[in-house]
Amino acid sequence: MKFFYSIIELLVSLEALLNQSLQLQKQLIKQATIKYQPSLKERWLDKQDVMDLLHISDRTLYSLRKSGILPGYTLSGKIYYRMADIERVLMENKKT
Template structure:
């Protein structure tokens, strides 16, 4: 078995490393996109009722009127934490300030 050497210009090596770096960034971005939905925090009925200080009936009504999106698995209901935060933000009013 013989050893052979190949000379590559520094510019070419740098271009290859940059291309590898770009590919790694694209892969990382794709992985985050695909896993992002699962990495988000999901809340059950009890969590949402405690956070919003509402009753089970009020929460059921929010589902029924499509005010709060949900997912149902095996009879148990789950909510994305971002949907709960969005609901709060969309209904935020600053009543304490006078203009």
Template sequence: MEITQLLLELSSAIKEIKAHLLVLKQTRTEKFKQAWIDGQEVMLALSISKRTLQSLRDAGTLPYSRINGKFYYKVADLEKLLESNYSQNLKNESHD
């Protein structure tokens, strides 16, 4: 009876580990999918034109990867760009 109980506990533990591994694998896949976005998504997210995006690439301001003529950008690089241009200039905007 004791061995049967141990085997049931072991089986349960293995199933739990398997479930955790599946979640981890899905999380990594989702992170990878979200880590790169194409130029169209960048233009929409930043409200910029195709030419402005090209200028950011040309100036080396925004790193990219190019595959078959299509440009991809890391979300982390976009966040860095936004952070590096962040201004907390809080002027009093009341017009008394």
């Protein structure tokens, strides 16, 4: 019977150790996430984000991409746009 109590105590200790390890991993992930915040220019936006940001239609965004004014990059069948490219287009077409 003493043997079973020793095993139970060992399992309880192991569970506590695993919980501490999990909490430490969560903290490390949170710290890493906070440290790496990509700058706005490094961001990639999908079609809907760009349409919402610029208040344009799907067709207008398509025209901008096809004409080469705003390059789009395909990844896994989905088109993304770089924020830096969007800013460049806005600055080039800024009314003075």
